[in-house]
Amino acid sequence: MKNKALFSIIRETCKKKGINGKSDQAFIDRFIGNASLLYYLFSQLYSKREDFNAVFTEMIALIIDTYKERDLVFLNRDEEKQNKGTWFLSHELVGMSLYVDRFAGTLNDMPAKIEYLQDLGVSLVHLMPLFESPEEASDGGYAVSNYKVIDKRLGTIDDLKIFQQSLQEKGMYLMIDMVLNHTSNQHEWAQKARQGNAYYQDFYYTYDDRTIPDQMETSMQEVFPESSPGSFSYDDEMNKWVMSVFHNYQWDLNFTNPQVLKAMLSNIFFYANLGIDILRIDAPAFIWKQMGTSCQNLPEAHTILQFIKVALEIAAPGMAILGEAIVAPKQIMDYFGKGYFTNHECDIAYNATQMALQWDALATTDTRNMIANQHVILQKPLGTTWVNYTRCHDDIGLGFEDYYIEQVGYNPYLHREYLKNYLGGRLVTSPSSGDLFGVNPKTNDARISGTLASLCGLEKAMQKHDEQAIQTSIEKILLMQANSIFLGGIPMIFYGDEFGYTNDYSYLKDPGKSYDNRWMHRPIIDWKKNAKIKQKDTIEHKVFNGLQTLLSIRKRYEIFSDYNNLEWLESHNRAIVGFKRTLNDTCVFCLFNYSPEPQTLTHYVFNSVRNKVKKFTNLMDNASIKIGNDQEHLLFKPYQYFVLFAEFKNH
Numbered sequence: 164m165k166n167k168a169l170f171s172i173i174r175e176t177c178k179k180k181g182i183n184g185k186s187d188q189a190f191i192d193r194f195i196g197n198a199s200l201l202y203y204l205f206s207q208l209y210s211k212r213e214d215f216n217a218v219f220t221e222m223i224a225l226i227i228d229t230y231k232e233r234d235l236v237f238l239n240r241d242e243e244k245q246n247k248g249t250w251f252l253s254h255e256l257v258g259m260s261l262y263v264d265r266f267a268g269t270l271n272d273m274p275a276k277i278e279y280l281q282d283l284g285v286s287l288v289h290l291m292p293l294f295e296s297p298e299e300a301s302d303g304g305y306a307v308s309n310y311k312v313i314d315k316r317l318g319t320i321d322d323l324k325i326f327q328q329s330l331q332e333k334g335m336y337l338m339i340d341m342v343l344n345h346t347s348n349q350h351e352w353a354q355k356a357r358q359g360n361a362y363y364q365d366f367y368y369t370y371d372d373r374t375i376p377d378q379m380e381t382s383m384q385e386v387f388p389e390s391s392p393g394s395f396s397y398d399d400e401m402n403k404w405v406m407s408v409f410h411n412y413q414w415d416l417n418f419t420n421p422q423v424l425k426a427m428l429s430n431i432f433f434y435a436n437l438g439i440d441i442l443r444i445d446a447p448a449f450i451w452k453q454m455g456t457s458c459q460n461l462p463e464a465h466t467i468l469q470f471i472k473v474a475l476e477i478a479a480p481g482m483a484i485l486g487e488a489i490v491a492p493k494q495i496m497d498y499f500g501k502g503y504f505t506n507h508e509c510d511i512a513y514n515a516t517q518m519a520l521q522w523d524a525l526a527t528t529d530t531r532n533m534i535a536n537q538h539v540i541l542q543k544p545l546g547t548t549w550v551n552y553t554r555c556h557d558d559i560g561l562g563f564e565d566y567y568i569e570q571v572g573y574n575p576y577l578h579r580e581y582l583k584n585y586l587g588g589r590l591v592t593s594p595s596s597g598d599l600f601g602v603n604p605k606t607n608d609a610r611i612s613g614t615l616a617s618l619c620g621l622e623k624a625m626q627k628h629d630e631q632a633i634q635t636s637i638e639k640i641l642l643m644q645a646n647s648i649f650l651g652g653i654p655m656i657f658y659g660d661e662f663g664y665t666n667d668y669s670y671l672k673d674p675g676k677s678y679d680n681r682w683m684h685r686p687i688i689d690w691k692k693n694a695k696i697k698q699k700d701t702i703e704h705k706v707f708n709g710l711q712t713l714l715s716i717r718k719r720y721e722i723f724s725d726y727n728n729l730e731w732l733e734s735h736n737r738a739i740v741g742f743k744r745t746l747n748d749t750c751v752f753c754l755f756n757y758s759p760e761p762q763t764l765t766h767y768v769f770n771s772v773r774n775k776v777k778k779f780t781n782l783m784d785n786a787s788i789k790i791g792n793d794q795e796h797l798l799f800k801p802y803q804y805f806v807l808f809a810e811f812k813n814h
């Protein structure tokens with residue numbers, strides 16, 4: 164289609180749908196400005212299909228309808244966000260991920276929890292999957308059977324709208340999930356496919372026999388090798404094999420069919436028009452498959468995300484997208500968009516590499532692997548940001564490269580074995596109590612489950628009634644949080660971690676969950692236990708209060724906004740890792756001791772600002788610290804960290 168023809172279709176469709184007023188001009192300009200790009204991306208995926216032009220024209224109508232149905236409140240909010248610059252880079256953003264039922268009960272109970280969240284310092288709420296999902300085969304809601312109806316156990320769309328409004332009134336933000344790669348096998352499309360409907364069978368990858376599945380499996384990795392081995396399942400009713408990369412009840416959508424992209428874009432727009440601020444796109448690495456490849460991170464997967472991003476920039480520019488790509492470090496970076504598409508793909512990505520590296524440092528007391536990986540992480544484009552976290556609802560994958568492990572002098576195989584044993588509950592001398600998840604005997608791969616507190620030693624310390632060990636584990640919890648809170652990006656606290664929840668083993672009694680030990684770190688909140696956050700000297704109080712302090716420091720200083728203003732330091736001490744944040748005529752040195760022993764750091768680490776700064780103030784206790792002119796030392800207690808703020812001298 165020539166540009167002229169494209170523009171006139173857009174203008175005519177707008178007119179036909181009554182979008183031609185003065186107030187619509189900004190939308191029409193955005194559409195015309197991005198139309199060629201949208202068309203280019205669509206043609207990269209589907210130009211060989213006969214229905215190519217027809218589906219693209221339907222996409223145009225879908226975008227216009229979405230804009231037309233967008234509530235005035237959200238149109239104004241889009242504009243407000245645009246005026247703020249890149250709103251999600253702000254140091255004021257602090258997130259919490261939580262399951263509505265396990266945290267509060269139902270969506271109706273959520274508004275009453277806002278005060279608690281605000282008290283902690285949370286300004287962004289990530290509600291774990293909300294939409295209909297079969298109770299016994301739900302993967303925590305990541306097997307969606309209806310994208311537009313909220314699971315009745317949690318509430319209704321109206322309840323969600325009320326919660327969204329309550330957050331917005333308080334200047335807070337809302338994030339939810341979009342499960343893009345697959346649906347539940349109970350979804351209407353899958354049901355129709357099972358009944359033999361060929362149109363809907365083409366929404367999935369279905370095969371009459373194992374010929375293609377066998378060939379494809381030779382190059383695909385198993386995601387859940389223990390509970391759902393292989394990447395295909397046999398469906399009796401359909402009498403066919405179907406691709407199911409995750410669990411056998413999660414059927415992979417066939418995005419080579421443009422109707423699938425259109426239908427999923429319509430679901431995304433539905434969420435945008437509920438006023439969602441950040442959409443977490445689940446498992447984007449998997450959305451395109453090709454024989455002979457790992458079926459992960461393929462160029463077409465990026466093209467689909469770019470198409471979604473551009474469509475959102477036109478119809479609902481206020482909704483940012485977070486890509487949940489838990490892949491190798493270099494490949495994560497690609498989800499921010501490359502080349503011309505830099506900043507035109509995911510706005511936000513999980514800093515999964517950094518998360519795993521913090522666990523590596525905690526287990527080994529050696530931070531060199533963390534430093535070695537940073538040059539990749541630092542390539543993040545300006546204007547995009549990270550979600551930084553210590554734990555989430557998933558397992559911890561040790562996804563960093565072997566190359567850097569070797570560079571710092573370890574044998575990658577033995578190093579990984581040590582980490583798995585230390586964190587995964589296999590080493591008697593380790594304070595951690597976690598478990599291995601996704602053990603694959605063929606590849607020797609395994610990930611780790613366990614709450615932040617249990618992995619930091621609190622569970623074992625409490626069992627032994629060892630007060631000193633309890634104190635140490637609290638210090639470790641706060642060290643892990645501090646490191647991720649002061650980095651560039653949005654800190655995302657996992658609910659329960661804010662007051663030291665240890666592993667919950669009750670999932671073992673639930674047949675819908677017992678096959679998946681990730682449930683051990685997804686607690687059901689006991690609000691009586693939570694009340695202890697107000698009682699001095701309790702574990703709950705110490706953890707909550709410590710976290711609250713860290714978050715309030717972050718919120719006080721714009722320097723913690725993510726302007727790519729971070730530089731890692733050479734500490735000359737492998738137990739201590741640190742970075743410097745800079746903004747205008749101020750800087751902050753954040754330094755973390757990952758060792759159970761006291762450590763020292765020479766003042767050489769401050770060389771870059773030595774002559775500009777008179778004194779530093781430790782934001783943790785407001786004490787002044789004077790930096791000498793020689794190799795004097797800064798003393799660290801075990802697991803201590805410093806957040807040293809300085810203004811530059813006036814010349």
Ligand code: GLC
Nearest residue numbers: 302303305342409445446557
């Ligand atoms: C993502 C989710 C995880 C889920 C998987 C399949 O990785 O975070 O919990 O099991 O996708 O949807």
